[in-house]
C-alpha cells in the first residue's frame with residue numbers, strides 16, 4: 347500500500363506545476379507548488395503516509411466542516427438551518443452573485459463563505475477568542491494533535507486582503523443573520539488559519555467515516571451530525587466542482603485553498619491530502635488527480 351501511494355504521488359507531482367498557488371492570501375503564495383502528500387488511515391488501524399508535503403498547513407475551507415459540526419452541537423439543527431440553507435450554489439466559494447441577484451434570505455449552504463460565517467457566529471462564546479478556542483478544542487479532539495493553533499502569519503495575511511469576505515459579512519449582517527460583523531469575520535478568518543497536518547486530516551476523515559467514532563472507538567460526534575457533514579461534503583465540499591468530483595471520485599470530501607483535502611470513505615478509511623497548487627476552481631490539482639485514481643483502484647466510490 348505504501349509503495350502504491352508513493353508511486354501515485356510521484357505520478358501526479360508533475361501535474362502540480364500546472365496549478366496555481368492561492369496567492370490572494372499572500373503567505374499561501376509562498377508555499378512549494380510541487381509538494382504533494384497523502385495519509386490514509388484505515389478502519390482496521392493502519393496509517394500509511396506518502397509523498398512530501400508541508401508538515402503543517404492551514405485548514406482554510408476545510409474548517410467549514412468542523413464549525414458546522416460544532417454549531418449543530420451548540421444550537422441544534424433547527425436553529426442552524428433556519429439561518430443557512432442546504433443547496434449547492436454552483437458558484438465559487440466566495441461568490442456574492444446569488445446572495446444579491448436572487449435576494450435570498452439566507453446563504454445557500456454552510457460550505458460557501460457567507461454560509462460559513464453565519465455558522466461561525468452561531469458557535470457559543472462571548473468573544474472571538476472564546477469561539478476560536480472551542481473550535482480548536484474540537485480540532486484537537488478530532489486530530490489528536492496537541493499543538494493545534496492558529497498560524498498567525500496566515501491569519502494576518504488574509505485579514506489584510508479580506509475585502510470580499512468583508513463584503514459578504516456585511517451582506518449577512520444586512521440580512522439580520524448575525525449580530526456582530528467584526529466578531530464573525532475574525533472568528534471565520536482565524537478558523538481558516540488553524541494549523542493541521544495530513545495525518546490530522548486523515549483522522550478527522552476516519553472519524554466521519556466511522557459515523558463519528560474516532561480510531562479508538564470513542565463517539566466524538568453524534569452519528570446524525572457526522573452523516574450531515576458527509577452529505578454536505580458530497581454536495582458542496584469541492585466548491586463548484588462538487589458534481590464532477592462526485593461522479594469521478596464519489597467520496598465525501600472537503601477542500602481548502604491551502605491545498606488540503608479531507609476525505610471520508612464510509613466504514614473504510616479517512617484520507618488527508620495536501621498539495622498547494624490549485625486548479626481553476628480552487629481544489630488541489632495533484633490532490634484531486636491522486637484521489638481520482640485511488641478511488642478507481644481501490645473501488646472507493648460510495649455510489
Ligand SMILES: NC(=O)CC[C@H](N)C(=O)O
Nearest residue numbers: 406407439459538602603
Ligand atoms: N476556499 C477556501 O479555502 C477559502 C478560505 C479562505 N480563508 C477565504 O475565505 O477565502
